[in-house]
Amino acid sequence: xxxxxxxxxxxxxxxxxxxxxxxxxxxxxxxxxxxxxxxxxxxxxxxxxxxxxxxxxxxxxxxxxxxxxxxxxxxxxxxxxxxxxxxxxxxxxxxxxxxxxxxxxxxxxxxxxxxxxxxxxxxxxxxxxxxxxxxxxxxxxxxxxxxxxxxxxxxxxxxxxxxxxxxxxxxxxxxxxxxxxxxxxxxxxxxxxxxxxxxxxxxxxxxxxxxxxxxxxxxxxxxxxxxxxxxxxxxxxxxxxxxxxxxxxxxxxxxxxxxxxxxxxxxxxxxxxxxxxxxxxxxxxxxxxxxxxxxxxxxxxxxxxxxxxxxxxxxxxxxxxxxxxxxxxxxxxxxxxxxxxxxxxxxxxxxxxxxxxxxxxxxxxxxx
Numbered sequence: 001x002x003x004x005x006x007x008x009x010x011x012x013x014x015x016x017x018x019x020x021x022x023x024x025x026x027x028x029x030x031x032x033x034x035x036x037x038x039x040x041x042x043x044x045x046x047x048x049x050x051x052x053x054x055x056x057x058x059x060x061x062x063x064x065x066x067x068x069x070x071x072x073x074x075x076x077x078x079x080x081x082x083x084x085x086x087x088x089x090x091x092x093x094x095x096x097x098x099x100x101x102x103x104x105x106x107x108x109x110x111x112x113x114x115x116x117x118x119x120x121x122x123x124x125x126x127x128x129x130x131x132x133x134x135x136x137x138x139x140x141x142x143x144x145x146x147x148x149x150x151x152x153x154x155x156x157x158x159x160x161x162x163x164x165x166x167x168x169x170x171x172x173x174x175x176x177x178x179x180x181x182x183x184x185x186x187x188x189x190x191x192x193x194x195x196x197x198x199x200x201x202x203x204x205x206x207x208x209x210x211x212x213x214x215x216x217x218x219x220x221x222x223x224x225x226x227x228x229x230x231x232x233x234x235x236x237x238x239x240x241x242x243x244x245x246x247x248x249x250x251x252x253x254x255x256x257x258x259x260x261x262x263x264x265x266x267x268x269x270x271x272x273x274x275x276x277x278x279x280x281x282x283x284x285x286x287x288x289x290x291x292x293x294x295x296x297x298x299x300x301x302x303x304x305x306x307x308x309x310x311x312x313x314x315x316x317x318x319x320x321x322x323x324x325x326x327x328x329x330x331x332x333x334x335x336x337x338x339x340x341x342x343x344x345x346x347x348x349x350x351x352x353x354x355x356x357x358x359x360x361x362x363x364x365x366x367x368x
Contacts, residue, residue, distance in 0.1 A: 071177045091173040094165075095205045096184045098303065101130075101269045102211035103262055104190040105221040107285040110319060111211060112188045114296060117315035118307055122176055124187045129171070133164055134195025134268070165202040184305065193265040196272035207303045210273045212266060213285035214367055215359040219258045220346035223247055226254065255351045259358040266362055279303050284366065286340040292316045 098115070102108050116123050137152050148155040172185060179185060189196075200208060226247035246254035273280060281302035288295045293309075293316050300307045321338040343352065356363060 071174070073177070091169065092176070092179045092183065092185045093181045094169065094203050095207075096181075097172070097203060097206040098184055098186045098209060098305075099196075099199065099206060100186065100188050100190075100209045100211055101193050101196045101272065102190050103193070103213070103218055103265050105218050105225065106190065106211050106213040107288055108188050108190050108211055111209070111283075111288065112186050113319045114292075114312075114315040115186045117318060118184075118311055120182050121184045121186055122179060124172060124175055124185055126188055126190065126192075127171065127175065128189070128192050129168055129187075129199060130189050130192025130195030132195065133198050134192065137198060138194050161198070161202050164198060168199065168202065191261075191265065193268040193272075196269050197275060200272045200276045200278075204276070204278055206278065207305075208273060208276050208278070208280040209299065209303075210269050210280065210282045211285065212269075212282070212366055214340060214343070215259060215262045215266075215362065216343035216347060216352055216355050217285075217340060218262055219255050219351070219355045220343040222258045223251060223254060223351075224346065252348075252351060252354065255347070256354050256358070259355045262355075263359050263362065266359075289338065289340055292320070 100108050100112060112123050112125075115121050133152075140150065140152065144150040145152075145154050147153045152160055172187075173179065176185065200206065226245050228245075228248050246257065273282065279302065281299050283295065283299060293313055296312045296316060297309065300312070343355075347355070
C-alpha cells in the first residue's frame with residue numbers, strides 16, 4: 001500500500017466527515033467506518049513514516065486532525081433529531097470494560113482480534129494505563145506510602161482510587177468518542193500489569209481476562225522478536241534501544257531479564273485476579289491454541305456476555321493461523337510459530353534452565 005494512497009484515503013474520509021452539521025441516518029455508520037479505516041492503516045502508515053520525517057509529521061497531523069473531527073462528530077450525533085438515546089455517545093459503561101492483562105508475546109493481539117469481531121465490541125489498543133499508575137506506585141517507598149502528603153499514599157487511598165477511575169473512564173471516552181452504553185470495550189494491556197491491581201480496584205464492576213503463556217515460550221518469542229532485523233527491533237524508534245539490546249550480543253542475559261520481567265508481571269496480574277470479585281477468567285495461551293472455539297465459549301460464559309456460537313465460530317475462523325498470509329508469519333515476524341512448546345528448539349538448555357529457575361513458582365502453579 002503506497003503512502004500516497006493511505007493519506008488520500010484518510011484525507012477523503014476526513015473531508016466527508018467534516019459535513020457533520022448535516023443530519024443523516026448514516027451519520028453514525030460513517031463515523032465508525034472512518035475510525036476503523038484509520039486503525040487499519042495505522043501500521044502501514046507507521047512503517048512508511050519511519051523512512052521520512054516529513055511523511056511522519058504529515059501522518060501524525062492527519063491522525064490528530066481526524067480524531068478532532070471524530071470528537072466533534074460524537075457531539076453532533078447526540079443532537080441529531082429522533083436519535084436513539086441508547087445509541088448516543090455517552091461513554092463506556094464500566095461494566096462493559098473487558099481488561100486483557102498479560103505479558104507481551106502471549107496471544108493478546110490474536111484474542112482481541114477475535115473479540116473485536118463480536119458485534120458491539122470495540123478495542124482500546126495498549127493505552128498503557130498500568131504503566132502510568134502501577135510503575136509509579138510500585139516504586140514508592142514505605143515512608144511515602146504511609147504519608148498523606150504522597151499523591152498515592154495509603155491514608156488518602158479512597159480519594160485517589162476514585163481519581164484513577166475517573167481518569168480511565170475519561171480517557172476511554174476521548175480515545176473512543178462514539179462509545180455508548182451498548183458497547184463492550186476490550187482493553188489490551190500487555191506489559192502494563194504493574195497497575196492491574198489498582199485498575200481492578202478502581203473499576204470493580206469491570207471484567208478481567210488473565211491471559212498467560214508458558215514462560216519458556218514467552219522468552220523464546222521475545223528473544224526472536226528483539227534480534228536485529230526482526231519485527232520488534234525494526235519497529236522501535238529509539239536508536240538507543242537498538243544499541244542496548246542484548247538479544248544478539250548477550251542472549252543469555254536477555255533471557256534472564258525477560259524471565260524476571262515475566263515473574264514480576266504475572267505475579268501482579270495474579271494479585272489483581274485473586275482480589276477481583278467481579279467477572280473474570282483465566283486463559284492459558286496453550287488452551288486457546290488447542291481448542292480455540294471451546295476456549296472462546298468458556299471466556300464469554302465466565303464473563304457473562306451472551307454471544308451466539310456461530311458468531312464465535314466465524315471470528316475464530318477469520319483469525320485462524322491458516323488465514324494469516326504466509327509473508328506475515330515465520331522467524332523474525334510478528335506471527336512467528338503459533339505452536340506451543342517451540343522453546344525446546346529455540347532456547348539452549350542453559351537458557352531454558354534460567355527461565356525455569358526464575359519462574360519456578362509460576363510454572364508449578366500454572367504449568368505443573
